[in-house]
Amino acid sequence: MTAWVDQFEAQRPMLMALCYRMLGERAAAEDAVQDTWLKWSTADHARIQTPAAWLRTAATRVAIDSLRRAKTRRETYVGPWLPEPLIVDDTTAEDDFAHAQDCELALLWIMDTLPTSERAAFVLREAFDASYDEIAQTLGKSEAACRQLVSRAHRRVAQATPDLSQPAGKRAAQISGFLAAIANNDLDAAKTYLAPDAVSISDGGAKARAARRPLVGPDDIIAVSHAVTQKLGTTLTPTPVTANGHPALMLMEGTRVHALVSAALNAAGQICWMYTMRNPDKLALPRGLQAALP
Structure with missing residues (x-):
């Protein structure tokens, strides 16, 4: 039991970063990671060859379901909805969201306009360098379809995201x-x-x-x-x-x-x-x- 618990804990920061990029909210990301843990705790670990890829796939699917529910709630949100910031100062120790700190608020805001599958494909490819084969298995689509999803997401993000290169x-x-x-x-x-x-x-x-x-x-x-x-x-x-x-x-x-x-x-x-x-x-x-x- 200890081995697979350790395997999950080793991937927790990555899972937090993935779910935060998908959902734009700290608590929602934490809930999605907890749901991923529940799936992992009942999985047949002997048959899982690559734990990191398995967990990434599971977390993405959980986040997709959560995002679809969140979009329904956001339709009745009072005023504009913006992603939740990850705020630190010089004295803040790194936490489970450290790997998500580099995800720009402007980029998160733009990604919230993407269709759910498009956002997932974009996050997996750009933030985690997932192969198109992995993306296809995660989303239940062909590799060709996933390439199109990523390409469309790139175009939308490039057209709408402000310049993020200023010092x-x-x-x-x-x-x-x-x-x-x-x-x-x-x-x-x-x-x-x-x-x-x-x-x-x-x-x-x-x-x-x-x-x-x-x-x-x-x-x-x-x-x-x-x-x-x-x-x-x-x-x-x-x-x-x-x-x-x-x-x-x-x-x-x-x-x-x-x-x-x-x-x-x-x-x-x-x-x-x-x-x-x-x-x-x-x-x-x-x-x-x-x-x-x-």
Whole structure:
């Protein structure tokens, strides 16, 4: 028994990363991995030649079922739905999601628009370098069909995903500069940080106030951001953190998390996509910040 338990535990980080990429939510990924464990615990281990591939296949199928149920729930979600960030600071120890830290929030957001099988094929191929034979067995499709799924996913992602190659320092500076300009009522300065086609999306669910629609263009983004800041009537303390492997700002209202802001930049270094998480169910403080609070 110990051997196959150890085999599962050795693959747990990979399974967490896979399920998170599929589902975009920490708790949902943990549930999917637990369901995979239940399948593994009753499997005939003597007949399994490659445990890692078996577990990856099982986890993908569990995640596909979970994603289909989640998409039905998200149809009634209040306002835009955004993937849950994986937030760390310098003091946060690695956990089971360490292998998912490099999955960009912007990429997760785009992948949520992909059909379920297309998303699974894309994740397996791009994140885990699975063979088309493995993908075909996992999805119950031919290898040719799986190649088409991956190809279509590539095209959709390439067309919709903002540039993710800008240096981390540049991204952090642009986020900080934009928020500071808004806080200082310097709306002309704020506009210089935004691309002409910038999009800002906020997720408050039913738990926090947030824009109920994507904001498109600098004028729309600045008007709403400024109005929200004015209405808040209090000073937010920006705290640098890392969200999904890239710089982000956690805005603190005293000891309470008000929001997490991240962004992607275009080739000119302007913000073209802004992500604001306000739903408290998706905002977990890193251990270091928790310890520093009074």
